[in-house]
Amino acid sequence: MKHIKTLNTKNLQNTLKKGGCGECQTSCQSACKTSCTVGNQSCENRKQSF
Amino acid sequence: MVHQYKNNGFNIVLDTNSGAVHVADDVVYDVIALFNRQKTEAQIQAELAPVYGERETADALRECRELKEAGQLFTEDIYEDAILDFKKRQTVVKALCLHIAHDCNLACRYCFAQEGEYHGRRALMSYDVGKKALDFLIANSGNRRNLEVDFFGGEPLMNWQVVKDLVAYGREQEKIHNKNFRFTLTTNGVLLNEEVMEFCNREMANVVLSIDGRPEIHDRMRPFRNGKGSYSLILPKFRKFAESRGQSRYYVRGTFTRHNLDFCEDVLHLADLGFRQISIEPVVAAQNEDYALREEDIPYICDQYDRLAREMIRREKAGNGFTFFHFMVDLTGGPCVYKRLSGCGSGTEYLAVTPWGDLYPCHQFVGREEFLMGNVDEGVKRADICDQFKNCNVYTKEKCKKCFARFYCSGGCAANSYQFHATINDA
Structure with a gap:
């Protein structure tokens, strides 16, 4: 594409079928303890990651 | 839903429901803004052609169309029913x-x-x-x-x-x-x-x-x-x-x-x-x-x-x-949509334990007796508190339903909501 560069090619909608294993880190344990930061957590199962 | 902003010399377009992040030039950026205002392709062509030229505007419209067809722009929110079912599951x-x-x-x-x-x-x-x-x-x-x-x-x-x-x-x-x-x-x-x-x-x-x-x-x-x-x-x-x-x-x-x-x-x-x-x-x-x-x-x-x-x-x-x-945002992966929408897990997957063994939904609720859930001897005795937290998600929070950032903060911190609004279902 000439006018648009897409930085990520994966689609969040695809995780609807494969996600939800729940092995990921509980967000508040990571560093914050006072704010909910979920979007920056990593997926424990890369196969199920989007 | 699309969120767009200019920063540090870049035009950024975030397609909320797919999680796609695009860097656009000025013409596409303006095309998307007009789509967001419910303008038709013909109206956009007419409005932007005098600024960017007929061909460039048509090109930009075509590229937007391709991204829409690929499910990376103006995608629908298809998660609400799934997340409500997911939240009903037996949690650990x-x-x-x-x-x-x-x-x-x-x-x-x-x-x-x-x-x-x-x-x-x-x-x-x-x-x-x-x-x-x-x-x-x-x-x-x-x-x-x-x-x-x-x-x-x-x-x-x-x-x-x-x-x-x-x-x-x-x-x-x-x-x-x-x-x-x-x-x-x-x-x-x-x-x-x-x-x-x-x-x-x-x-x-x-x-x-x-x-x-x-x-x-x-x-x-x-x-x-x-x-x-x-x-x-x-x-x-x-x-x-x-x-x-x-x-x-x-x-x-x-x-x-x-x-x-x-x-x-x-x-x-x-x-x-x-x-x-x-x-x-x-x-x-x-x-x-x-x-x-x-x-x-x-x-x-x-x-x-x-x-x-x-x-x-x-x-x-x-x-x-x-x-x-x-x-920190992992653009090549990151959490699945269930994680993004179900939030931090306080009161369900995540609990705080006081020095004498009482259980609370999280560290920030410790000392608020109305949130005392049980103790390490008898386990969770107040399933109603657990259910309250289980059912708290971006679709139960009015402010989050239309927010572009809902897949990143997941509705925010329940304790903060309680502190400022006396309910965990606010933001």
């Missing part, structure tokens, strides 16, 4: 915050735990209570293998022997039950020494080291009980600790308040000291506190984040980059 407990000490050797002015005491009395967790907490976690974790335990306070190093004994007990139990304990520790550094560092480097998956930044900023908010600042005591220890962990698996974690709205300087101060994993976050405080952030401060704070971003890029290119916790 996978993380505990152990309040190993309701006591502290500092008297931080913004402490939500009232210098470690959480609206109650000073107390240390016994080994027996801690063991029961780990047993409770194992028994309620179902098939989940990775179990997280944070040693929290007050100041957990004031009860260090119990921390070590519980780690040993956890290591023994994880083999028996096929679990993997990930221990973490949050400390103010006052009692940090070689022995603690060596133990943590062996056993703790992460350590969170509390420091606010510049000496005068840190000392103003994080004094000892006698009023003396703590910066000069803790800084050398934190630097040594971070180095001894290879500059990874830790965060220096600070809080910014109205007294240091220029918190970018504090982040850079910590980076200049050699720290590579940095998290500086806004204070949560009642509006009548002089250090509480105000609505009117937001533009200045946003400008600080922009400034920080520019400086981080410059340093990254120069070879001395660092990580800033709230800027």
Whole structure:
């Protein structure tokens, strides 16, 4: 594409079928303890990651 | 839903429901803005052709069409029914915050735990209570293998022997039950020494080291009980600790308040000291506190984040980059939509345990008796509280339904919502 560069090619909608294993880190344990930061957590199962 | 903004010379377009992030040129950026205002392709062509030319505008429209067809632009929200079903599932407990000490050797002015005491009395967790907490976690974790335990306070190093004994007990139990304990520790550094560092480097998956930044900023908010600042005591220890962990698996974690709205300087101060994993976050405080952030401060704070971003890029290119916790986004992966929409897990997957074994939805609710859920002897007795948290998600929060950031903050912190709105279902 000439006018648009897409930085990520994966689609969040695809995780609807494969996600939800729940092995990921509980967000508040990571560093914050006072704010909910979920979007920056990593997926424990890369196969199920989007 | 599409969110677009200009920053640092780039036109960024975020397609909320697919998670796609696009960098667009001016013509596409304007095309998307007009689509957002419900304009048709013909109307957009007519409006933008005089600015960008017939051909360029038509090209831009075609590229937008292709992205729509590929499910990367103006995608629909297809998650609501799925997440409601998902939230109805039987949950397991996978993380505990152990309040190993309701006591502290500092008297931080913004402490939500009232210098470690959480609206109650000073107390240390016994080994027996801690063991029961780990047993409770194992028994309620179902098939989940990775179990997280944070040693929290007050100041957990004031009860260090119990921390070590519980780690040993956890290591023994994880083999028996096929679990993997990930221990973490949050400390103010006052009692940090070689022995603690060596133990943590062996056993703790992460350590969170509390420091606010510049000496005068840190000392103003994080004094000892006698009023003396703590910066000069803790800084050398934190630097040594971070180095001894290879500059990874830790965060220096600070809080910014109205007294240091220029918190970018504090982040850079910590980076200049050699720290590579940095998290500086806004204070949560009642509006009548002089250090509480105000609505009117937001533009200045946003400008600080922009400034920080520019400086981080410059340093990254120069070879001395660092990580800033709230800027971490994994564009190639990241959590699945269930994780993104179900939030932090407080009250369901994540519970806090007081020194005497009471269970609360999270560390921030400790001491609020209406949220007392049970104890480590009898387990969760108040399933209604658990259900209340289980059903709390971005679709039960009016403010979140139309927010572009709902897949990143997941509706925000339930404790903050309760503090400001007296309900966990706000934001």
